Amino acid sequence: MRDDICSIPVSEVFEPKEGCPICRMRDTLEERMLEYIMGAAMMEPDVRVETNKSGFCETHFAGMLKRRNRLSLALILDSHLKELHKELFPKSLLKPDPKKHSEKAEKHLTSCFVCEKIDWGMSRILDTMYRLYSSERDFRALFSEQEYICLPHYARLCGSAKKVDKRYSGEFAGECRRLAEQYLASLCGDVEHFTKMFDYRNTGEDADWGNSKDSIERAVQYLTAGRN
Secondary structure (H helix, E strand, C coil), rough: CCCCHHHCCCHHHHHCCCCCCHHHHHHHHHHHHHHHCHHHHCCCCHHHHHHHHCCCCHHHHHHHHCCCCCHHHHHHHHHHHHHHHHCCCCCCCCCHHHHHHHHHHHHHHHHHHHHHHHHHHHHHHHHHHHHHHHCCCHHHHHHHCCCCCCHHHHHHHCCCHHHCCCCCCCHHHHHHHHHHHHHHHHHHHHHHHHCCCCHHHCCCCCCCCCCCCCCHHHHHHHHCCCCC
């Protein structure tokens, strides 16, 4: 796979300043990978070898189906299903070992070509982000201007704070904490306000919902990094 498929300028991800930038990073990679695998990549022998072995998870099969390129998906499935059949149900005179067959089947239920490439790309891009935070004052300012960091990515970034130059690692962890905490505090208020709007005293055309109408969706997004 060409390296540039997963090359995203970090500044491009952080410029919008809406939502969690790490979620945007992952979503951009995911979109690029799905376009790639449903395009010319399906005819690349080395890619087909990988997809035949790894297959795809439910989420990314759904993403491929949405593209409505049924021939591309059929060609991918054609070779993947044949590879799967050959591995799981080989012709043999020996009595099959149920445990080994179960392990082989489980392996295919937990692997996904797109997930693997996204993980690979995310690691590379985050390493670039840590370097930028360590060396660029403008990027540190841009990072601090983000709307929030979701809970799963807050955990990931704090766990990797040591990758930032030691002069700024404490500052980086503190900014991650601030961005995650201040948004969580606002969510607490918005969700609470949403529940109170169902009190009969708050009904009527002039009822003030404030920012609470989409608070449930935003809370789930924050808690799951959009994986719901």
